[in-house]
Amino acid sequence: MLPAEIGIPPGADVDRDSLEKIRNEQGISRYDILPDKIVAYLWAGYVPGYFNFKFKPRYGINANTAPSIVYDYYNAEAQATLAPLKFSIR
Numbered sequence: 001m002l003p004a005e006i007g008i009p010p011g012a013d014v015d016r017d018s019l020e021k022i023r024n025e026q027g028i029s030r031y032d033i034l035p036d037k038i039v040a041y042l043w044a045g046y047v048p049g050y051f052n053f054k055f056k057p058r059y060g061i062n063a064n065t066a067p068s069i070v071y072d073y074y075n076a077e078a079q080a081t082l083a084p085l086k087f088s089i090r
Contacts, residue, residue, distance in 0.1 A: 001029070001073045002042040006051055007065030009087040014038065015054035022053060036066040057089045 008014065014033050022028060022040075029041040040051070064084040071079035 002070055003073060004040045004042055004051075004070040005066070005068060006038045006040065007068045007082075007084060008037055008055060009057065009061060009065050009085075009089070010036065010063050011058045011061055012055040013058060015056070018053040022051060037068075042070075057087075060090045062088045 016033075019031055019033075019038070023031060029043060031038055031040045038051075038053070064086050067084050068082040069079055
């Protein structure tokens with residue numbers, strides 16, 4: 001199992017329908033929506049090229065997301081990290 005933690009900006013409402021579409025089309029086992037990230041659980045040997053989901057900000061912000069990380073559950077040293085992204089929403 002490969003957990004993928006995708007950082008989202010604070011105060012974002014994630015569109016669950018767009019995540020369900022990813023789950024059905026790309027073979028993601030399941031996902032959890034947390035306040036600062038989405039955790040998607042991928043089957044071993046499968047890594048999607050991208051995650052294309054929608055979210056809507058609740059208010060204007062000038063902040064960074066949490067870093068995005070994908071790693072092997074049984075081998076934490078095997079990981080890839082994407083630096084936080086900056087969002088400026090007015």
